[in-house]
Amino acid sequence: MKPIKSIERLTAAFRKLPGVGPKTAWRYAMSLVDADDETAREFCDAILSVKRExxxxxxxxxxxxxxxCETCLTRDNSVICVVAYPKDIPPIEKTGFGGVYHVLGGTFSPREGRGIDDLRVAELVERMKGVKELIIATNPDLEGEATALYIATKFRKLYPDVKITRPAQGISVGSEMEFMDEATLTRAFSSRREM
Ligand SMILES: [Zn+2]
Known part of the structure; x- marks a missing residue:
């Protein structure tokens, strides 16, 4: 049977999503082939609106x-939790953390050619006025630890009165914040140690 080009195109598009293999991508594509026009249009609109808004x-x-964002506007700005990516925030929210966040946009990674200058460190300096505690919650892997150490050293010099902490490492080394269960992360946060 000759492949149907537009279905192949849609399948290829779904395959670009994380965790979607060829079978799942094909199933997603077929479900849209079978969907009514309105469902298909809503799907397109939702994607475009995310990109626009x-x-x-x-x-x-x-x-x-x-x-x-609402978090910055409404919450306690004197405690800042530093994370690598926006995806690290939802699990920390579940621990009941009431401060604000600072997204670095990655971790220090010579392998991927990402230096400290590529991270949002200058932006963090900009918002340090009135800050009492900086929690550095990058992943407990090699790159996350190196980034945490760099920030702790730099900010300790710049702001000696600010408490700089890191969630406790009951967490196994190499584990990612994103996939930690709520209880582990809550424990790590409540027993954070000074760096
Ligand atoms: Zn914000």
Whole structure:
């Protein structure tokens, strides 16, 4: 049977999503072939609207549809939790953390050619006024640890009165914040240690 080009195209598009293999991609594509026009249109509109409306908060760097996100506007700005990516925030939210975040946009990674200058460190300096504690919650892997150490050293010099902490490492080395269960992360946060 001759392959149907437009279905192949849609399948290839789904395969670009994380965790979607060829079979699942094909099933997703087929479900849209069978969907009514309205469902298909809603699907396209939702994707386009995300691309149009969502951008980074000018303070913390997390995703928002506003200039400054609601977290930055409404929460305690004296405790900042530093993370590598926006995807690290939802699991930390579940621990009941009540401060604000700062998204670095990655970790220090010589392998991928990403240096400290590529991270949002200058933006963090900009918002340090009135800050009492900086929690550095990058992943407990090699790159996350190196980044945490760099930031701790730099900010300790610049702001000797600010407490700089890191979630406790009951967490196995190499594990990612994104996939940690709520209880482990809550424990790591409540018993954070000073760096
Ligand atoms: Zn924000």
């Amino acid at each position: 969502v951008h980074r908060c000018i303070k913390c760097g997390n995703y928002t549809e506003d200039e400054i």
